[in-house]
Amino acid sequence: MGDIGALSSFLVSAVGLAVPLVLAALGETVSERAGVINIGLEGSVIWGALGGALGALAAGPYAGLAAGALAGGMAALLFAVFAVWLNTNQIITGTAVTIGSLGFTGAVFQSRFGVTGLALELPTVPAWEVPLLSRIPALGPAFFDQAVTVYLAYALVPVLGWFLFRSRWGLVLRAVGESPDAAHASGVPVARTRMLAVVFAGLMAGVAGAHLSLVHTGTFAENMSAGKGFIAIAVVVLGRWSPKGVVAAALFFGGAEALQFALQAVDADLPYPLFLALPYVLSLAALAGWFGRARAPEGLALPWPR
Amino acid sequence: MRHHLPATTTLALAAILACSTDREATDTTTPGVALLTPGPVSDAGWNAGAYEGLQRIGDSLGLRISHQQTLTPAEFDEAFISYADDGYGLIFGHGFEYQDAASRVAAEYPEVTFVVSGGSRPSANVVALIFQLNEASYLAGMAAGAVTQSGVVGMVGGVEIPTAKGTFVAFEAGVKAVREDATVLETFIGSWDNVSAAKEAAAAQLREGADVLIHNVDAASFGFFQSVREARERGRVAWAFGMNRDQNDVAPDVIVGSAAIDYTGMFLRTAQAWRDGTLGEPVYSGLATGTVEFLPNPAREGLIPADALERIDRARQAIIAGTLEVPSIDFIEKEDPVSSQ
Structure with a gap:
């Protein structure tokens, strides 16, 4: 296998x-912009994986994707x-939803x-396969010969970017996250906005779970979410609550994980726990502001009305 | 904050109800046997085997049985204590990771017997169940050495604990006993259940030219087998080995054979010895006791060449006779260095 071939399969x-991190983190970005941090995201991912598996066995893979999204959305609705x-x-409730969902x-x-x-x-x-683009050496197969979930992730980046920062609704949603009292005073239905944002994040986490079972692995196992919902929350921080940043952060996490497998396969003497820890260390660094200003929405995780 | 407490409590309760125990109504007159597993028993492997062993104890000896999955090490002590308080006299902690908690709780409950699979510090009422799975892994390695075309063989493990590492050093030695120039790759994914990580770890080894892979993970094995299956669908030569339990029927299309523990036999024997009051010393299970074995996949008969099978059988006899020593990672500590606490 040539270098291009190796690079291509690494990518x-x-x-x-x-991709599962991108999908779940994009949804969580919207939820956190509305002021709600959902630790139950992990629960939505595992429900998405199982809902996807059951739906696919009953009525094919696309029905599985829909069932996965729905299952993830239901878990988020409960939250x-x-x-x-x-x-x-929010933290305690999210933890309960995650533990209950895994069980x-x-x-x-x-x-x-x-x-x-x-x-x-x-x-x-x-x-x-996207015509022409999928022929680009190295990059093509990784980015342009993928399942619909991957293209959904691509499409959502500009759409969510526009929605959050250019549209009126996005402004309202961010107002709810920054200052729910002010939003309320100007007639915005705070609770309803937050509910919708959380359920959207749950649907996305459900798709992420269905992607795990129906695109990435083709199988299901208990606990197969394996912390991806939690990592997605870290990705939102590292991506500084913007869709573009989140995609970059998720690709970084995915790349770091793929890289450590590639390195271990070549040299078994590497201290693998260090590589497993690396993305989290960087998230902490991001929180500490080493990569520029990282500011969470003002009303994040705070109950409203107080 | 109005509804804060009741709502959270309800949720927490739902979570607790959902996440574990299939404990039956307490009936303290029948001696009870309990099992703790570090992961879901639906892994068709290490935890599933122990669960089957527990069921056999209930069926054959008529003992009261109960199983619980522990989610985090923080729960180990609590789970042991709650079973001991509920009158269970024999409690299995199925994994090396339970040793410390078992030692701590055992000191408080001298009348209860604790069994730790792969345990490292036996004491008066802590018994180690030693699976000499490295012996079967060595034979699997010999089969891998005979089957590989590229001469590159891979191993995908969960967490680098001595019991898992022991199967890998033996497997590698087995490969090299048959094919001296072979390259053996090793990857740990840091988890037993992470299906997508196992899949990508296997994919990375396949990219490095490995064409025969063994694992030592639990539920994550489903992703591992899937990786090998996909490589075959792309026209590659790729084979896998099952580990811990007879997994030949888990992925019959890709599995050469399994390095397996006969959990039902082991657990039953241990429970019988406990009932008869003869349990004490570490219980060893290897090729010699017939409770560890390398099982070629019957659905892939002929894959391992006949002369290799003969060599494997000769090695098996030599291991049983004690003339061939299989590499292992020794983890039994003769003396408890930090006296019990």
């Missing part, structure tokens, strides 16, 4: 690992009912496929 790995409507503590999805999986499990072979979402 395929990096993009494969990054929103408590954290937004009933004003419970419930496991119970569903075991009751459907046997307690000791089996390696499902799921119908996967086919890749669509």
